[in-house]
Amino acid sequence: MKYKEVKIRKRSARREMAEKLQPGEIHGDLSAAGFRFGVVVSRFNGFITERLLAAATDALERAGATSKDVDVVRVPGAFELPLVSKKVAATGKYDALVAIGCVIRGETTHYDYVCAGDFNAACSLAQLDTGVPIIFCVLTCDTLEQAIDRAGLKGGNKGFEAGLAAIEMAHLSRKLRANPAKLAIIRKPRRK
Ligand code: INI
Secondary structure, three states: OOHHHHHHHHHHHHHHHHHHOOOOOOOOOOOOOOOOEEEEEEOOOHHHHHHHHHHHHHHHHHOOOOHHHEEEEEEOOHHHHHHHHHHHHHOOOOOEEEEEEEEEOOOOOHHHHHHHOOHHHHHHHHHHHHOOOEEEEEEEEOOHHHHHHHEEEOOEEHHHHHHHHHHHHHHHHHHOOOOHHHHHHHHOOOOO
């Protein structure tokens, strides 16, 4: 057998193996039963945030959550979302949170100051610190029309998507829960 032919056969065998490989898959289901959710909602731009909240709780309810499984916590504005979300997550009562807000660029520069607080990064940090998934459902829009589109009109409702994401992440987190015994081994100090 010629060298070139051997090479081609090897390559096609490798490709065949790759095609046959059926990797195990870990994913979050979309059933909310047996989980607890916290929804932190900003009062600012309430016309929008209330619609996002209604859609998020609708998603949770349709997936099997009951009233006792969902708590709503209200904050003044988007700027307050990270701190309060972190505090709510740290209670250990919830499997996932949804942080809801709406920032609209207005005529003043206040929008820029609110965004400069980088509540997106702060919410990310809060979920990494607490280990509780925090779904970021903050609309950042140039106009009220854009916000309305994303809160139930042309752009669908981002609150509903956030509710579904919270359910999926609650499942996934439970599946990937760390084994304390294994963590203790990893953290064991090295012998000198
Ligand atoms: N809060 C919002 O949630 N959205 C906005 O568009 C907004 N703007 O543009 O001012 C806003 N400001 C309030 C801010 O979030 C705080 O609540 C306030 O600054 C007190 O800390």
